[in-house]
Amino acid sequence: MLVEAKRAAPLDQKSLFETEQEFIAPGVQTIALLSELAIDHGRGSTLVDVNGRAYLDLNAGVSVASLGHAHPRYVRALTEQLEAVSVGSFTSRPRAELVKLIADLAPGDLTRTQFFSGGAEAVEAAIRLARSYTKRTDIIGFTGGFHGKTAGVLPISEIDWKTSVGPLPTGQHVAVYPDVTTFDGTAEECAHASLKSLRAVIEEECRGRPAAIIIEPIQGTAGNIVPPDGFLAAVRQMAAEYGALLIADEMITGFGRTGKMFGCDHDGVVPDIMTVGKGMGGGFPVSAVISTDEIMSAKPFSLPSASSSSYGGNPLAAAAALTTIRTIVEENLAAHAASIGKLLRDGLNAIAQRHGTIANIRGRGLLVGFDLVTDANSEQLLAKSDCVQFFKDCLARGLIMMCYTPRVRIHPPLILRADEAQHALTVIDEVLAQTSGC
Numbered sequence: 001m002l003v004e005a006k007r008a009a010p011l012d013q014k015s016l017f018e019t020e021q022e023f024i025a026p027g028v029q030t031i032a033l034l035s036e037l038a039i040d041h042g043r044g045s046t047l048v049d050v051n052g053r054a055y056l057d058l059n060a061g062v063s064v065a066s067l068g069h070a071h072p073r074y075v076r077a078l079t080e081q082l083e084a085v086s087v088g089s090f091t092s093r094p095r096a097e098l099v100k101l102i103a104d105l106a107p108g109d110l111t112r113t114q115f116f117s118g119g120a121e122a123v124e125a126a127i128r129l130a131r132s133y134t135k136r137t138d139i140i141g142f143t144g145g146f147h148g149k150t151a152g153v154l155p156i157s158e159i160d161w162k163t164s165v166g167p168l169p170t171g172q173h174v175a176v177y178p179d180v181t182t183f184d185g186t187a188e189e190c191a192h193a194s195l196k197s198l199r200a201v202i203e204e205e206c207r208g209r210p211a212a213i214i215i216e217p218i219q220g221t222a223g224n225i226v227p228p229d230g231f232l233a234a235v236r237q238m239a240a241e242y243g244a245l246l247i248a249d250e251m252i253t254g255f256g257r258t259g260k261m262f263g264c265d266h267d268g269v270v271p272d273i274m275t276v277g278k279g280m281g282g283g284f285p286v287s288a289v290i291s292t293d294e295i296m297s298a299k300p301f302s303l304p305s306a307s308s309s310s311y312g313g314n315p316l317a318a319a320a321a322l323t324t325i326r327t328i329v330e331e332n333l334a335a336h337a338a339s340i341g342k343l344l345r346d347g348l349n350a351i352a353q354r355h356g357t358i359a360n361i362r363g364r365g366l367l368v369g370f371d372l373v374t375d376a377n378s379e380q381l382l383a384k385s386d387c388v389q390f391f392k393d394c395l396a397r398g399l400i401m402m403c404y405t406p407r408v409r410i411h412p413p414l415i416l417r418a419d420e421a422q423h424a425l426t427v428i429d430e431v432l433a434q435t436s437g438c
């Protein structure tokens, strides 16, 4: 009886959301809490709620749904794999093809891949690998960085509550990321100041012996912040100078998102280790650490069962990643992301000319950011409550976008069409025109 009652879930969006809220733990993503959406299905870059209302999705599950929703090729591949086999660590056809494909696409001689299920898990594994190889301990991240919420990455993730769940692991340090949009000076001076800070952390906090420097080629969670040209290359050089490995956390920037296959490619940088996830699996929880033969052979990381996990690279995960990456390559989605991203940035720049309440339009490919500001002259960031209103106004017009804080983040499916991008710009323009104080 009880089971029957629970099954008869109400279909109305509001009651479905409220029913779930009674039982789901607090702490769900802000975008889900603020929107109160209950999604019925998605197609392409469109999500449809249980009331039948359609939304253009510029969020894509925070850069996860690279092929959009229910891509026919993806659905077919996963269905076929489910009917074959989905669990286990034995060699499977999709995994064997996947590791070869990743080796072909990854820069330099990064030809070895190990799979995991989530981003933080992969970053923690990359840290374990760096320590296994260098026999050193210290890891350096950057201000504004985000690498997940597990203990092993909290010290290098900018999260305001992290000290409340301590003690946090030691041996992790933070240098200053070059955010040109907040720096008082030129891009060159900004990069220089960051490199100076990095060197000071290496010398003073790591006794000149860091195991690794970990960096996001574009900082996603901080607001899609693009470092000055040449900065990644300079960090690469400094890592080599001190015998540290460079870990590029390409969780968001990987696999076509920025208009090239990897974020590091924009600076011609080959990291020692790359962490990938999110868009690589098109929605299936799969992440990975990619490195060289030599580094991946380091013990204890390489010992039998030492780098493995329950779900990492299982046949279903492998089929999801294989299909997603193949589609990105075969449908030329990196180049598509570059051109639609430019359309979005050009449109946002034109809007900024008209309204002056958006500023610092930035990004690469379909990783786009801008700031909501009080006025063009001061460029002071808008109060959070006003941003939430902006988010709700966009949502009311059928646009889903991470714009409930002033540092707006846009990362739609890589298949976003030009007419859809244009529609998003029209909505943003209309909302800014209507909203006083925005």
Ligand SMILES: Cc1ncc(COP(=O)(O)O)c(C=O)c1O
Binding pocket: 118, 119, 120, 121, 123, 146, 147, 148, 149, 216, 220, 221, 249, 250, 251, 252, 277
């Ligand atoms: C660059 C980066 N690394 C790691 C993570 C953590 O990924 P997950 O949430 O899957 O643990 C994220 C998540 O947003 C990320 O943006």
